[in-house]
Each structure stands twice: as C-alpha cells, then as structure tokens.
Amino acid sequence: MVLLRFAPSPTGALHLGGLRTALYNHLYAKKYGGKWILRIEDTDSSRYVPGAVDGIRAALGWTGLEYDYGPGRDGPHSPYYQSERLNLYRTYAHKLLESGHAYRCFCSPDKLASTRERLARTGSNATYDKTCLHLTEEEVVRRVRAGERSIVRFNDDRLPQRDPSTDLVFGVLRDAHASLPTDPVLLKSDLFPTYHLASIVDDHEMGITHVLRGEEWLPSLPLHLDLYASLSLEPPQFAHLPILLNPDGTKMSKRKGNVSVLDFMHRGWEPEALLNWLALAGWGTQHDPDKKPSLPGDSQAPDSTAVMTLPELVHQFDLSALTHRRNILDPAKLGYLNKHHLMRSWKNDEETARHAHRIRELVKLDFPTSQYATPDYIAKVIRVLQGRITNVFDVPSLAPFFFVDPSYASPEAESMFRSVSSDEYLLALETTIDFAEQILSEDDISHIATVIHDACKATGLKQRPFMVALRHALSAMKTGPSVPEIISVLGPERTIARLKSAISIVTGKI
Secondary structure (H helix, E strand, O other): OOEEEEOOOOOOOOEHHHHHHHHHHHHHHHHOOOEEEEOEOOOOHHHOOOOHHHHHHHHHHHHOOOOOEEOOEOOOOOOOEHHHOHHHHHHHHHHHHHHOOEEEEOOOHHHHHHHHHHHHHOOOOOOOOOHHHHOOHHHHHHHHHOOOOOEEEEOHHHOOOOOOOEEOOOEEOOOOHHHOOOOOEEEOOOOOEOHHHHHHHHHHHOOOOEEEEEHHHHHHHHHHHHHHHHOOOOOOEEEEEOOEEOOOOOEOOHHHOOOEHHHHHHOOOOHHHHHHHHHOOOEOOOOOOOOOOOOOOOOOOOOOOOOOOHHHHHHHOOHHHEOOOOEEOOHHHHHHHHHHHHHHHOOOHHHHHHHHHHHHHHHHHHOOOOOOOOHHHHHHHHHHHHHHOOOHHHHHHHOHHHOOOOOOOOHHHHHHHHOOOHHHHHHHHHHHHHHHHHHOOOOOHHHHHHHHHHHHHHHOOOHHHHHHHHHHHHOOOOOOOOHHHHHHHHHHHHHHHHHHHHHHHHHHHO
C-alpha cells in the first residue's frame, strides 16, 4: 500500500502552495488505494505560531482533504508532532556518529560566523573548515562530559555509495552536492533535529513510500539520499512539485498576503474550485509519450480550465503529466472555475439553499433595513442570477434591487431614462400595470414573459424602448436578469408598487 505524508510547519496559516502539496498527496494516495498522514514539523520553536495547527486542520477540513492519520486521528504511526519524537532523532544521530558518517562540532556561533567570512574572502565555496572533524575521540568524550554544547554534523568526506538521485517529476538529476553547505547540521545544540534528519527518520519510521513536496527541497535531495544510504535504509520515491508563482512572476509568499487558504474561504470562494485551480496549475504535459496509463484517464492530461470535482481529479491524476517549469496562478482561471462549480451546484435545490444560508448575513450587512434577507428569498434571487454569479458573495452587488428599492438617481439609471422618451416610458409602465393587475398572479417565468409580450404589443411600442423602461423602473440597472425573471422574484405586489413609484418620480420631472 502506498503511504504518503503532508508535513507542514506550524509557522502560520496554510497557504496555497501548501494546500497544493497536500492535495497532490491526497490525489496520489487515493488513486492508488493508499493513505496519507498529516505530520506536524514543529522542531523550530522560534518560528512556532500558536493556533497554526488548528488553522491548518481547519483549512484542510474546509477543502475536503481528509487525512487518514495525524492530529485528532490517531493511528499506528503516532505521535504526529516531531517535538514528541525527539528521542528517535537522537538515536539515529548516535548511529551516524558511531559509523563515522557524522561528528560533533563544538564551535560557537561566533566562531562559525568568523569561519564562513574567512572562507568567503578566500573565494572558497565551503561554509565550514571541518575543525571539529579532526578532534580525537578522547577529546570529544572529554568535552561532552564537561558539558560543552555541541551540534552533530554530517561528514561529507565519507559519502556512501548509492544510486543517482532520481525524481518522479524531474527524472534523473545531476549531482548537486556542490550546492550543499559543508557538513550540514543534523542535530542542533538544543538537541532538536534539523529538517534533514527529522524528515528522513520520520519517513522511514512511518513507512512512507512516496514523498511529494515542493521544488524548494530539490537541492536537499542528495543529502537526504546520502543519509538513507549511510543508515542502510531504503529511501521512499521522491516527487518535487514545481513552485507556484504570483501573476507578476514573483514567488508566492506568506509575507505578501492573499495566499492563505482560509482567506479564500472568508472571501466566498468554493473549496472545490480552489482545489480544481491548484490541481491544474502545471498539470498538462505528458513527458513520456510511450507511457502506458495504469488507469483509464491517465493518457491525456486535462486542460487548465477543465471543471473537475475531487473524485474526478483523483481518477485522472498522473505525476508524469506535471510540467517542470514553475507555474503562474491566474486569478481569472479561479473565477472561471468557481463560476462553473457554482453552476453545477445550482441544479440541486439543497445546494442552492445552502448557498442562500451562507450569504444571508452578508445580505443583512449590506441591506440592514431590508425585510427580504431570508434564506428562501435569497435562494429565489440566486436562481435567476445563476450564470452571472462568479462568487456567491457577489449576489448583493449583482442585484441590489431585489433587496431594496432601485436608485433612480444613479448615473446608470439616468442614462437609461434618457434613452427613451417620457411618453414611451409612461405608456410602457401604465400598460404593464393594467396587465399585471388583471392576470399576473404566479411566478412562472414563461407565463410572465407572455404577459409582458402582450403588454408590449398593446402599447404599439418597439420592444427595445418598452423593455428599457421596465428594466429602469424595476432595477435601475442596464444588466442583470431578464425582466420576467425580475418580476418572478419581486412578485406582483412589489412589481406594481415599483412601477407606480417610478411613474410618480417621472411625472414629477416632466
């Protein structure tokens, strides 16, 4: 069985890049009948943010990415906080010390900084001069017993024999040891591990078969594979995911804002659309034309705006179809996908009702005096807006006239009024009132459309000035639902009252 893990640090809110990593772990695990773990990498206490873990779990829960094991879901791999696994890392560090693949370094931070500066001035790429590598075993024991603080470094003079570095996304990789720091630190002086040691120990102990993580860890892959080989452990398979970029091409960062997953929730985006958007960012290139798909749907990567549910994404997911280049997240694509996920949901009355409840408080906030901020009424508004809604939070701004009287003094309304003559305007409204009072008693849109057609015919007016007059009186907006749809939501009484009010205002202007 495949077993994957998503291992965020609790240093702040879960951002879009982290969510995509969690999503890809979920897709891969579920496609191949496996499971995935949420593991919290909290070994850097200086960067810990209280409440971050709760935020990460809330973001994953909102998007529907249900991990199999982790905080709140105990399993055979616990504990799931690295800070609760410290003895394990020390045990593995001791194994590396005994085999000569690691050594203790007693240099102070000031001395290390001075050494780096000295090496840099000489043009060396080294970051440490290996002073402590040459200490005798007796000297090391003496200094440890004396209570001197030390760190544990990997000994890159004794690199083990192993296969070349390979990646499921990037393929066979060139040797990148030269880009690594000299003798990387594995265990800090506070006895907490660095990411390098903790991640490989946990992945082995938990039985992780595949590691899907961000491209920023690709330079560290040689070190991690060296550690596995030094400990005589079988490494998992690695897949590094290309970095997501802002629309301006800059790297996405928590510090730049607008990338927190829960911010997207608070701004009204659909979780299905957000996952759809992230999944398809960079998913669209088949690198191996001779690859035989293991499951139906593997043979062709989806288009970057294909509207897909989470089960559909699981079915089609294929690591070999990920691009190697960094990917720009286009907000316009999120808007497109969100709109179409909403359009799917409008076909279900229960989903429409759920959305109406979601935005009720927003409607009440925007229109505090309106008596029409009820879920049932909002659901009627949603049904006639449907394809015009990109984000459900847009409903109040798309059609404020459903909740309050139109603003006839707006520039848009004034422009509409000037496009028809006063005589045409009054004739259209008065005739519609006569027809409405006689037969308009239901909210069937096709029936209302017939009534409006008959009223227009009775006036002898062309359709355009007739409909502009009605649209002005009922909504004071040039765009929006059709006039019959507006009337179906307002109902006969409000429609007639609004037409009479408009006549009174216009009469006062003449």
